[in-house]
Amino acid sequence: MYKNFTSKRCRVPACPSIIVLTMKLSLVFILMATLQAGAISVLGQEISIHLKDASLKEVFKKLKRQTGYDFLYVSEDLKGTSSVSLDVESQPLGLVLDYVFREQPVTYEIENKTVLIKERAVDERRLLQKPIPVSGRITDSLGMGLSGVSVRVKNSRISTLSNEAGDYHITVPSSGSTLIFTNVGYAAKEYRISENTMTLNVMMNIQFTDIDEIVVVGYGTKNRTAITNAVSRLENEKLDQMPAGRVETALAGRISGVNISNARNTPGTAPEIRIRGLGSISAGNDPLVVIDGFPGGSLGQLNMNDVESVEVLKDASSTAIYGSRGASGVIIVTTKRGATGAAKLNLNSYYGFADPIVHNDWLTGQEWYDYLTRYQNREFAWNGGDPTLPIWGDPERPRTYQVDPLAMTLPQTVWQDEVLQVAPIQNHNLSVSGGTERSKYYVSGTFADEKGAVKTSAYRQYAVRANVDVKINDVVSMGVEVSPSYNRRRTAGSTMGTFSKYPPFVSPEKLNGKYPITYDYISTGHSGNPNPYTYIYGTEDYSSSFTNIGRAFVDLQLMEGLSFKTSLGTNIAYSSADYWRGGVGDPQVRTSGNASESHSFNIVNENVLSYNRTFNDDHTVGGILGASYQNATSRSTRLTAVVNSFNNDIIKTLNNAQINPGGTTQTASEWGLVSYFVRANYAYKNKYLVEGSFRRDGSSRFGPDSKWGDFPSASIAWRVAEEGFMDAIPNISELKLRASVGVTGNFNIGNFPYLGAVSTIIYSPGNETVNAIAQSTIENPTLSWEKTKGYNLGLDLGLFNNRLNFIFDYYDNETTDMLYNVNIPALSGFGNRIINGGGVKNKGIDLEISSKNMVGEFKWNSSFNFSHNINEVTDLVGGVTERTNSYGTYIDFLLRKGEPMFSFYGYKIKGIFDNEDEIASFPHLAGTKPGNPILQDTNDDGKITPEDRVILGNFQPDFLLGMTHDFSYKGFDLSIFMNASLGAEIYNIESQYYQGRTLGAMRRSVVENQWWSEEEPGDGMTPAAAGSQMFGFNSATDYYVENASYFTIRNVNLGYTFADIAEKNWGVKSLRLYTSINNLLVVKSKGNHSYNPEGTTQGEVSGINSVPGVNYGSEPLTRTVVFGVNIGF
């Protein structure tokens, strides 16, 4: 009968989820007991009921609706009752009631269609509490025994582990207890135990993604399932094997919504990190970096080996807990800590070379000479000269237009190749970690040394880290972290533009004690720069810093779920910069030098009370209450040499020069931040989640009238997959909808901007230098935060037991009251002042997909991320709808309502003027000559005026994509990481150097196709590349605006792990050899002539006069190949 009953009536889901399975088995056990007790005699009315974790009251309500029976009870009696899950079809009421009350402290009687609820007799209850021994075997899906599985009685401390064969034995205190089976990498299982349970065999399924992953958030951690906002997590699996001097480089392209771009590929240079676009014009867009809880660090203070994980808080609700610093996103870095167990020593070491990816279309010899001759003849003709005059030696032709035939006969040099080198790169890290239950430690040391592609550039880092955790007793634990690191950088003397443009006939060999210069051959018309080697070897530009982020904390477990942590953290930095420049024999080069020293001391005390507890398995309540006090002081001193006052090239410190009082400064400054914050979260059955936070920040940086700011946030999530109706779609293992809103701020405007500062300025009455004074800024006592309000809608989807996971987010962030340096009428005495005004909006989508494609012996995991951001200026203060920022004689930059900030703004080329007649018949700029571009007369007024300028592009990419594939087979593992950036443009003005403007090196790809004459018009869109007509004609158009999109195979890491190495008894526990290759393939647009498609040299957005996306000669990307070893002892 029982058999019949289960097979016919009980619905068996095709692929049971944990809870359904629990219910089903429990029901089976209970029904068996019920049948044996013969209780089936009661009431045959059939009912169907589906409830998950319902209270008795809810059950009664349902039953009443179906049966018409009343339920009578005293509310107090129901207090100790537990919830039940029911999934029955067409069962007699009595059977159902027996099941419902089977393990409750109450029971029932039925009288005249009324169910009376009453206390269970004491002896009955005791019966329930009889200990029940349970044993069984735990297997995986293939039937193999699983050892080390934790078996625990829910809500108690009773637990055990399965043995080697997968067998376990445990005694549960009473029937109705629940056993929880957990094992790393497997989905947890829960079974309810009845008094008849003796044997319980359990099969555990591999869990493809750890949905119980711990994610670090502001001032705490959370389970991935409990996250209600947009947080991305990146674990350091093999990131420390990627040859990258800086942490940022290893992270670039791997996280959606995060754009890490390497504008300058020089050793030690910090790449720019932009999270979900740029929201500020004047106050910076760098995210707040929180290293082990210390707010305000720099990723340059870390090395990747020590990093455990990186979390990026992206939406306003997750960053609002950082208040006035959260607007640009928050990057939380967690470093490695010790774990219980024997001491483990690990060595990760790699060595290799970086090979610059260069241009190979340089003109030399006759080809160069021929081009220059044509070029000069055109210039000469334009200036009224007769180009049939001999190019060299004829006094009738001005010197300016002559070309010395020596230029083609002298030995030829491609300067690009001279100044670049294949650069060695190495990185070694040794770490020891381990500990006991009471104390744990992680200690590591790193040495990194990286030479740059440009000769003499280099970066070196020495770093030590120690993280110690001590548990004093069950209540008190504490920890200490220190991370001293020293790094030293040398920057090459100039940019690639300066180096590569040097003419090919100038030798790299010294002549007469100095490197020869163009002036030695050509008298005028060129740039007059010294020899590139004079820059390279005549510049010593060092910067070094010693920093330490240190922290000590005490953690008190006050009661279950309640803890208090207080910490004192410091970030101490000593930096110095030494700059010397000399002519190394060339008297035409001015010697100059400066030296600066600065130190900063940043101290923070944070006190956080945390609470987190689950009641009745259903109600999870958590929250934090905190106070933070931060103070940062800094001092810096700078000395400058009087130009040309160095006595010789031997001693490069300033004691060998005269000191310039005008360049000698000392400054001291400080800021303070006081913050109070609270966060509360509640989850019902881990299914409905809600969270709110509030922070109040007081900052010294703002005016006396507006020192304090409020930063609220709220978020909700619904884990749809936990709903009963989702059981019908078993392939969906996780489905979560998230929505959040928050307000964050940006305080990066320097320390005392609200004051009317009075600065010292130099004057020299009677030819004696004096520090005079003058007011330099207008005061603004109401100066306050830049505010960003952001919304985020998210969807988390896990399929096939979380084998395939999607995280999708849509966001909309608007910054208002920007710290905006607005131009004001000069009648004020000033050109601009900083106010709160203006707005910028960023909206877009982030998508992260991860999947386990193959899970057998051959493993293949993939992850993919996609980001799309739309940046838009929304307000420019006082009805201003646009502002243009002129970049010298070049292009303009536009801030216009409704358009992305700092768009390239200029004329659009429609064609090329072939002759004077055409010029006469089309609108043109004054001074236009044949060969100059025909410009679009946008407003059709028959004139070319500034009103005809149009948006020609923008430095911000539209789409970012990243993809990683990890393969492993036996001992081999292979990881391929690709990324792409689409839709950005650069203003690649570097190309003008290679077209003749300074009579230097030329590149075929930028001189071909140009207009020469009506008969030789080129491709019809390329104007004559003439220096005299460049400014205002070619340079103010889209001609130098190039597509900056690229695709790279950014890193390939191939490794082999030796199996059974431990058995060889060398003390080695693990050994892996690997090779890692950066930039194996770089694909960029054909129209892009830069060395580095994302290379720019004039900075990004840092104020209203920014010229982002301009490239004057950013250093080439390098193809880096390293070989490494990872040894564990």
Added chain:
Amino acid sequence: MALSLGACHDQLLNPVPESVLTTANAFNKASDLNLAVLGIYSAYQSRLPTDYELMEAPSDNAYGAYFAVSPGMAEIALLTVAPENPKLNTFWKDSYNGIFRANNVLANIDNPADYRESEKEQYIAEAKFMRALYYFDMVRIFGGVPAITTVITEGWEDIPRASEQEIYDLIAADLNEAIANLPGPDRTVTGRASKAAAIALLAKVDIYREDWSGAKTLLEQLFRDYNYSLVADYGSLFEEETENNSEVIFALPYVAGTNGNVLARNLGPHGGIYQVIASSNRTIRPTWDLHQAFEDGDSRFEATIEEYQIPYSWKPGDEPLWYPYINKWIIPLEDYSSSGLDIPVLRLADMILLYAEASYHTGDQAGALVQINKVRERAFGNTSHNYTLADIATEETFLDKLLLERRLELAVENNRWFDLVRTGRFTSVLTTIDGEYNPSTKKAVQIPINAKSYMKYFPIPWEQINLANPGVLTQNEGY
């Protein structure tokens, strides 16, 4: 607890700026005001080395070289100046910044209680002298401009232009006060205004206002009360050793290396000059026309123009190159962008020629002739090039001679453009300008310039019109 939190808050939230003075504590003592007065001069000192861009480049003295990397420069040289021209906006902003500094001194002048006798009056007078100088430049460039005479903290958007007359009245009032309270030149160091400087400036202002007798009276007072005299060697006026000489009435002092100017770098030739300057930009160069204006024997020619460049990298045996450049402000420099040569704003030869003009217009032709000839005698070292009364028989011929003399004497000293404008001659003089001159062919490329009478004023900067409320700042006619 609450108390200590409060104290902690105050300490964290209200730190005192440790190395920045603020408006609250900067102007409280007499010495502070002294430094603030120097601040007014400093602003002028920063602007002065680039004034040639607006005051010489548009004239027939100079031509914007094709390789100019200075945005807006070519348009000024060719008189195709648009309101968007960045040079104008920079000049406007720099000048009002200087005016602000003067007004700020006046606004804070009553704060200190520790003035020495007449110290306070001197600072007021210096501030007013400088304010007048700034407005004199502004009114000559733009015509009537907004008259700002106090520190204004808001509402700048609604301040309209004053008339040209009002600005001149403001200048005259300021200078009259300055004359009353400034110390004599014997008690003034270079770079600070003296009574003589204020008299000279007001005289010059009167000439521009065509108040001939007013100018004459002032100049006579200047010549009578102070013993300025022409130096014998014209060239020595532009040498560092002799920069403080009997001819300088008001100059801005520079110190090489620590407070130098960039004029030499802006004017010197590409490739530098052997043993003089390592590198320079030649943003403007002398016109062939200016070259031709000098007669043989005029010592001012070689002090003004050098036609053959000996590049910095010259080696024995190299021929000098034909590459004309303005030589006036170029002295041997250690650091090519920091010249210590002082730049005079008011010097005696200018005053003598202004006196000639005032004399002529008040009917004293003979007196005018004496004054012009003083300047010529110094230039030629003898009287053989002196003019006669016949040469200046009519007002037209007098002006021809006078303007020529001013051109030769004061080339690249920021007078030529204004002289052409105030006499109305610019429309007839500036019809073409010599471009590249080829000494082999003896031909210069002729570049047409079409000076129109409205161009006597440059346009009000576009940005300033835009920043003001609509219709408040009116544009000059023609732009």
